[in-house]
Amino acid sequence: MSAIKNHPLPLFFPDATYGVAKGVSSQDLQKAKINSLMINTYHLRQRPGLELITKLGGMKKFMNWPGLLASDSGGFQLFSLIAKNPDFGKITDEGVVSYTGKHKQTRLVFTPEDSIRVQFALGSDIMICLDDFTPPDADQKTTEESVKRTINWAERSKAEFVQLVQKSGFSEKNRPLLLAPIQGHRNWKLRKKCAQELMKIEFDIYGLGGWPLLKTKNKNSASQFDYEMAQRNSELTPDEKPRFALGVGSPENIVKLWQMGYELFDCVLPTRDARHKRLYVFTKNPAEIEFTQDQDWYKFLYLSKGSLADDLSPISQYCDCPLCSCHSRAYLHHLFKIQDGLAYRLASLHNLRFYGKLMECLRQQK
Numbered sequence: 001m002s003a004i005k006n007h008p009l010p011l012f013f014p015d016a017t018y019g020v021a022k023g024v025s026s027q028d029l030q031k032a033k034i035n036s037l038m039i040n041t042y043h044l045r046q047r048p049g050l051e052l053i054t055k056l057g058g059m060k061k062f063m064n065w066p067g068l069l070a071s072d073s074g075g076f077q078l079f080s081l082i083a084k085n086p087d088f089g090k091i092t093d094e095g096v097v098s099y100t101g102k103h104k105q106t107r108l109v110f111t112p113e114d115s116i117r118v119q120f121a122l123g124s125d126i127m128i129c130l131d132d133f134t135p136p137d138a139d140q141k142t143t144e145e146s147v148k149r150t151i152n153w154a155e156r157s158k159a160e161f162v163q164l165v166q167k168s169g170f171s172e173k174n175r176p177l178l179l180a181p182i183q184g185h186r187n188w189k190l191r192k193k194c195a196q197e198l199m200k201i202e203f204d205i206y207g208l209g210g211w212p213l214l215k216t217k218n219k220n221s222a223s224q225f226d227y228e229m230a231q232r233n234s235e236l237t238p239d240e241k242p243r244f245a246l247g248v249g250s251p252e253n254i255v256k257l258w259q260m261g262y263e264l265f266d267c268v269l270p271t272r273d274a275r276h277k278r279l280y281v282f283t284k285n286p287a288e289i290e291f292t293q294d295q296d297w298y299k300f301l302y303l304s305k306g307s308l309a310d311d312l313s314p315i316s317q318y319c320d321c322p323l324c325s326c327h328s329r330a331y332l333h334h335l336f337k338i339q340d341g342l343a344y345r346l347a348s349l350h351n352l353r354f355y356g357k358l359m360e361c362l363r364q365q366k
Contacts, residue, residue: 003125013266042074058123070126129157181209195236274347321353
């Protein structure tokens with residue numbers, strides 16, 4: 001795999017939607033030993049815009065980022081907007097149609113080919129095909145349409161990808177990689193069909209497509225992760241092709257899906273939790289953790305607790321991030337209390353380093 005051959009697996013891609021992991025610089029990320037990021041095609045196409053990104057030489061140069069860069073197709077964001085407000089647009093076989101005026105007077109189409117062209121302009125190492133997200137409450141007809149459209153769009157994406165690889169002068173050894181998400185939600189027959197048709201087209205990476213949380217009867221209870229869907233999805237593709245658990249997830253989600261054969265992960269949780277004063281802490285030396293067993297190997301430390309106001313110990317004795325190496329729990333508690341921006345930066349770096357350390361430990365146990 002050309003784009004990831006120098007990066008040992010598994011890998012975690014922190015969220016950098018607009019070309020930045022919120023509150024931290026590219027240099028900060030390198031110090032925290034983060035070497036991969038996930039950017040968003042749809043949002044970057046809007047801001048700063050394709051013309052400017054192209055003029056500046058792509059996102060890596062713009063961000064001063066030397067690591068691996070993956071780009072989401074932008075489809076999920078468009079589908080989410082349409083699901084919340086049908087007046088925003090609609091999904092057709094041609095692509096995603098959006099309207100810019102309240103009377104639908106301006107029509108814009110975002111096609112599979114558009115998504116690939118934008119991702120080439122971004123300079124991504126891993127590109128993702130535009131797919132038709134299967135809603136968790138979809139009926140048989142809607143699921144069938146979603147799978148059919150996902151396969152058709154994947155074929156169109158691949159054709160555009162191959163053409164641009166040749167046009168851009170890439171060789172087989174240094175070209176970007178193309179990922180196809182598998183759709184079908186919990187309709188196992190259709191999910192299998194989707195995977196089989198995608199494998200006929202041939203992609204470098206296959207993704208866990210769809211909503212990975214189970215619906216709960218009690219609206220007040222927390223959603224449960226759909227491990228059965230993840231397991232079945234993993235079994236549909238060969239081990240020699242990396243599997244990307246798109247949008248996953250929490251540390252325990254990552255460990256369990258890694259055990260199922262997934263090697264690539266991305267999620268907003270580390271930096272989002274950091275902004276909400278929730279930090280991840282290993283409960284024991286991570287080098288001694290046996291991830292093949294269920295155990296309480298990490299916990300949350302909440303910086304809003306008043307008991308931390310005079311605690312001079314580091315956030316974690318097992319962490320080498322800039323926060324744990326230089327500052328105490330008491331200091332970070334103080335920074336949050338006075339709402340200084342350094343609090344969010346340091347907390348984000350700690351959580352990202354926790355995820356990076358988790359990846360390192362999983363590699364050693366493979």
